Amino acid sequence: MSETEAVRSEEPPLLAVIGAGGLCGRYLLDAARRSPFRVRAVVHGPAGRARVAALGADEIVEADLAEPDSVRRAVKDADSVFMIPPAFHPEEDVFAIRALEAAERAGARRFVYLSVLHPHTPGLRHHLRKANAEAAVRGTDLEWTILQPSMFAQIVLSTWGRAPAGQVDVPFDVSHRFSFIDLRELAEVGVKVLSEQGHASATYELAGPTTTPAEALRIAGRARGVQLEARTVDWAKAPLPPGVADDPSRGPDMRAMWQDYDRHGLHGNSNVLRMLLGREPASFAEAAAAFDVP
Template sequence: MRVAVLGGHGKTGRAVSAALSARKAEPMPLGRSDWADLPAAVAGCSAAYVIAPNMHHDEPAYVADALEALTAAGAGRVVYHSVASPYAPDMPHHLGKARAEDLVRRSGLAWTILQPGAYLQNLDLTKPVRVPYDVHATFGFADLDDVAEAAAVVLLEDGHDGATYELASRTATVAELAAEAGVTADRAEWTGEGLDEPARSWLGAMFAYYDRHGLPVGTYTLRALLRR
């Protein structure tokens, strides 16, 4: 089975491609250079995994272009890489993913949506950890390899059409993860220096949300998908 991986050159796309290869599927990683003629790029693929660039300024438009190309190419299935809690009004970039989810659901393709929590790999636990939000806030953390394996499952196995899955490998705080690794965890000052708008305001809003609510995600769904 040939599977297009849109956004295939980033860390998530590479992990998904590796998971597909491990299941004897043929991943086709696609990047920005392929968007000039995306229908031709995805031709011959029976399914696609769609990952938008991080903090994309208009994710719904990106996903709409992907869906149009997949429909034109005759791809039968799409899996969209969203985020946990996409409907949180206090996080504008999450709302962009919520609008993109709506496009996926109305695309006419067989679809599945994955909503992973924050990646464990975003934290370097080999040294003291400093993050711009409350280190005692609760998160559902997702291991990147677990998410990639779940993506391969829903792309290649039956029974997942029309499903939306929140994914987390474990529930913890940053402080707890750091303590387990034998390092300290502290709050870092964050100014957003060097970032352009809207990324600066989006990230500021996200960190403020984390302070108030964390980002809890249950772990049962991922364990079930991976049969653990």
């Protein structure tokens, strides 16, 4: 054993969280504070650094996922890597595979990839990119786990649940069924599969309880003490959020997602999430009552 390896073996294992500055990453960092890991938060730039500064990471490192050397430096000496790809990025699969290769080169033991529920959905390029990344993860010699979560309850709460009282326009059928996962529980599962034995070579569908966007917004309104009523609007004409509207890849990908939601919703089975948590998953009402971006 080299001197570097000896020192490394005496320290708590190092977890590198790539994408720590996003909504999901911040919940994961919060959960990781109660874990046996030293935590390195990997963010894209100063804005991400500022968002995670108060969340207790042992280190904060900036990395450009488009630069292989930058990614390799970000995961240097990591024992485990948790990869959260940037949402709707046209190269999110490339970035995930780059992070996987960097983890292999760094001598990491574990790699967890955050994918999506139903990644092989035709017509959803951002889902198919995750499916492509999943294929690479399954080919690694590292101990890997893939998490496939349903829609985040906190995305609904932050996107539509903060609207002024009254009618809220939603760009897909608000009567369809959706499974909403509480990000606190996704983060809990993320730390669990990293810190326990028995989760290697596992792909877990993580679907929270099912309800409709119409009911979800009524619940979000009650949590705020206001009345919110969801109204379906044309997905093809609804305004895109800032940073997406003028992007030649992200804009069409988001509209394709809305179109698929308008046809089918997005729902799954909660059995796996219940098994991993050891209890009933949180309801949308519980997520709404506790909603506060960390």
